[in-house]
Amino acid sequence: MAAPRVAATTRQQNQLERVLVSTLAVIILLMFLMPLGYMFTTGLKSDAQMSDPKAPVWWPFSQQTFTYNGETFPVYKVPTDAGVQHLAAVKKTRAATTFIDPANPTAGEIVWEGNWRTLEPVYFPDAQWQNFVTAWNELNFPLLFRNTLIIAITGTLGAVISSVFVAYGFARFNFTGKNALFMILIGTIILPVQATLIPTYIVFARIGWTNPFLPLIVPHFFANAYNVFLLRQYFMQIPRELDEAAMIDGANPLQILLRIIVPNSVPALAAVSLFHFFFAWNDFFSPLIYLVSRPELWPLSVGLQKFNALYGREPNMIQAGALITLILPVAVFFLAQRVFMQGIVFSGVEK
Amino acid sequence: MAEVLTQRDAGPSTPTRVAPKSRPGKLSRYQTRWAWFFVSPWLIGFLLFTLIPIVATLGFSFTNYSPVTPEATRFIGIQNYVRMTTDPKVATSLLVTVRYALLAIPITLGFGLLLAAMVNARSLKGQSFFRTMFYMPSMIPVVAAGLIWAGVMNTQTGWLNLGLEAIGLPAPDWLNSTFWIYPALVLIGLWGTGNLMLTLLAGMQGVPNELYEAASIDGAGPWVKFRHVTLPMISPVLFYNLTLMIIGAFKYFDMAYVLKNGTGGPADATLFYNLNLYKNAFEYNLMGYASALAWVLFIIVFVLAVVLFGTSGRWVYYAGDGKK
Numbered sequence: 001m002a003a004p005r006v007a008a009t010t011r012q013q014n015q016l017e018r019v020l021v022s023t024l025a026v027i028i029l030l031m032f033l034m035p036l037g038y039m040f041t042t043g044l045k046s047d048a049q050m051s052d053p054k055a056p057v058w059w060p061f062s063q064q065t066f067t068y069n070g071e072t073f074p075v076y077k078v079p080t081d082a083g084v085q086h087l088a089a090v091k092k093t094r095a096a097t098t099f100i101d102p103a104n105p106t107a108g109e110i111v112w113e114g115n116w117r118t119l120e121p122v123y124f125p126d127a128q129w130q131n132f133v134t135a136w137n138e139l140n141f142p143l144l145f146r147n148t149l150i151i152a153i154t155g156t157l158g159a160v161i162s163s164v165f166v167a168y169g170f171a172r173f174n175f176t177g178k179n180a181l182f183m184i185l186i187g188t189i190i191l192p193v194q195a196t197l198i199p200t201y202i203v204f205a206r207i208g209w210t211n212p213f214l215p216l217i218v219p220h221f222f223a224n225a226y227n228v229f230l231l232r233q234y235f236m237q238i239p240r241e242l243d244e245a246a247m248i249d250g251a252n253p254l255q256i257l258l259r260i261i262v263p264n265s266v267p268a269l270a271a272v273s274l275f276h277f278f279f280a281w282n283d284f285f286s287p288l289i290y291l292v293s294r295p296e297l298w299p300l301s302v303g304l305q306k307f308n309a310l311y312g313r314e315p316n317m318i319q320a321g322a323l324i325t326l327i328l329p330v331a332v333f334f335l336a337q338r339v340f341m342q343g344i345v346f347s348g349v350e351k
Numbered sequence: 352m353a354e355v356l357t358q359r360d361a362g363p364s365t366p367t368r369v370a371p372k373s374r375p376g377k378l379s380r381y382q383t384r385w386a387w388f389f390v391s392p393w394l395i396g397f398l399l400f401t402l403i404p405i406v407a408t409l410g411f412s413f414t415n416y417s418p419v420t421p422e423a424t425r426f427i428g429i430q431n432y433v434r435m436t437t438d439p440k441v442a443t444s445l446l447v448t449v450r451y452a453l454l455a456i457p458i459t460l461g462f463g464l465l466l467a468a469m470v471n472a473r474s475l476k477g478q479s480f481f482r483t484m485f486y487m488p489s490m491i492p493v494v495a496a497g498l499i500w501a502g503v504m505n506t507q508t509g510w511l512n513l514g515l516e517a518i519g520l521p522a523p524d525w526l527n528s529t530f531w532i533y534p535a536l537v538l539i540g541l542w543g544t545g546n547l548m549l550t551l552l553a554g555m556q557g558v559p560n561e562l563y564e565a566a567s568i569d570g571a572g573p574w575v576k577f578r579h580v581t582l583p584m585i586s587p588v589l590f591y592n593l594t595l596m597i598i599g600a601f602k603y604f605d606m607a608y609v610l611k612n613g614t615g616g617p618a619d620a621t622l623f624y625n626l627n628l629y630k631n632a633f634e635y636n637l638m639g640y641a642s643a644l645a646w647v648l649f650i651i652v653f654v655l656a657v658v659l660f661g662t663s664g665r666w667v668y669y670a671g672d673g674k675k
Contacts, residue, residue, distance in 0.1 A: 005401065014474065017472075017474045017573075018360060018474040018475075018476075020473075021472050021474045021475045024469065024477060025469050025470075025475055025481050028466070028469075028485070029484055029485070032485065032487075032488055032542065033484075034503070034510055034511075034514075035488075035499045035500060035502075035510075035542070037500070037510070038499065038502060038503045038509070038510045039499045039502065042502055050508070053507070057508050057510070057513060058510070079636045088435070088461070106389060121389065125414045142374075162392040162396075164387045164393075164395070165390075165392055166389060166390055166392055166393040168389050169385075169386050169387075169388075169389030169390035170390065172481060173382055173383075173385060173386030174379075174382065174386070175382070175383045175384075175386040181390065181394075184397070185393060185397075187656075188397070188401060189595075189650060190594070190595070190598050190656050191401065191649075191652070192598075192601060192602050192645075192648050192649065192652055193406060193602070193647045194602075194625060194628055194629075194644075194648055194649075195405050195645050195646070195648060195652075196400060196401055196404035196405055196408065197408075197632070197645065198404075198405035198407075198408055198411055198632055198638050198641055198642050198645060199404040199408055199642075200400065200404050201576040201632075202411075202416075202418070202557060205418065212375070219396065219400045222392050222395060222396020222397070222399070222400060223393040223396060224391075228393065242534075246521065247362075252385075253385045253389070254385075255587070257389075278490065281492060282492045282493055284493055284494055284609070285604060285605060286609070288608075289633060292656060298598070300494075301492060301494045303496075304492075304495060304498065305494045305608075305609055306375070308494075308498050308609075308612075309612055315502050315505070315508065318498050318502065318643070319498070319499065319502055321498075322494075322495040322498045322499050325382040325494070325495050326490075326491045326492055326496075327557050328494040329490045329491070329492060330487060330490050330491065331543070332485075333487060333490040334483070334487075337362045337483050337486075337608070341483075341486060341549055343483070344546055344550065345549055345550065345552075346550045
């Protein structure tokens, strides 16, 4: 007798839980997307709307105007005897405003007693798509993009190649001091960049390397802890029997790495490449320090920050610029999300 | 981690058997040579870009080096360190950093747990959709994210305050108040909880189902299961993230710089330790002094890491199956 009732309550509880969890998830999702909505709509707004406190804020709008006898007049919502009418103000004074009806301009002028400033303007949705073109040009996006790509691609190559070597060394060989070295390697994860920053900066500045990108690229050619850790974990899952078979065929360790390990680690290599690419795309501190006085070499991060310093009073331009710089990483993330998120789990949890 | 290594390496597949001609000594020398060859990129990099610079930083910290007048560089003993004790900016920056950490870490960890538990819940339809969408903001570059949030938190046209006003809540001037700037930074940081969510989620998925079943038989509800099964089982992941976050507070720089254009305002409320160091080194050209700041930072981080890992046994539960 009691059993069905218990089952019913459990089912009800499950139903309730499902509704609660889903509602919460949707609320958080909306809160996460809200800033992007703000960015997108603000990026589409006109300068006039940005400085108009009466304009609605949730969508790009422009004030309705009406052209009469070659002149353009703003349209307001005017309370008249016949209800609220949308009329164009042709003559504004403090005490009275003269309107004409855009729907029926030949009917002549309508005089309304009262201050026109108290009237509400009529708006219509009007997205300024050309803002993105303007921001693109003002940012000098092609140049910033080129600089970012140079830094990111060469850095990624260096980071992946060097990390593959080091990870293979730690995954497949025994040597004295290996564990201690590995602990030091992992320890460098917590090391603050600033602890090594000043001498490194002085040396780079002193050498005066002809290519100022080098300080942003060269250090990545010497492997880093995250990449090595992730790749080593992955390499250790590849059966040693494969190595041994190749060894019997006379392959040396380098050939084993290139013929066995690398082809069997494509997802891990892809994850590491993406990580570094986005790290370089996102990196702000190093280019700020090394390239701040060379605008022609700025990557997107520094370029956008300086753009903000310059256009701080034009929020629509800032948001359009922000959108331009985030679209590629976000798009790539959606395309490569599986590889990407698996990589994070792999490098984050196993520790 | 060390255990993992030894276990793997003590495996049966050491290649001794496949190279019959070599004597063991010769083989191991061959192996060792290759091993050093492969590890050498990192070793060289570690020497060039980590070890030597750290020691050099210590050296610089005893001088008055300035890139503007390098010829006037003198050894000044521990003057830089003495100066730190009386420099009000140092005390301020430490206070700012600690204040932020105390607020940000519990909230961020709690929020990360909430997100992970949600996308792990069987009762949520479209788990992988939500997982992807919750992670997505982490991909937004820090400068763009900072500028977007600066707009969202704008007191006139920002959507955050319009929303708060609409539901009758107070709408603070987030970025210009010495009080509200910290909640603002924490809120912005929540946008980047993706990594935390994913690692916690993976930890949660690793908890054996039998434990939950056993708890159910004992009459445990969802909260009790979460508190007494999930939390202890994922404590290593929590601890790892906690460590990174504590140390991360001392590395905090980008967002504070972007939001306030590197001024440290309002009234030094975003003068994080690292921003103060940056200003000394690159704005005031006091690189000797900045080196001292950097070394103290290094020591703080090192001590924190040692203390946290040293006491980890007290609050972290490691399953006794040799996996950890």
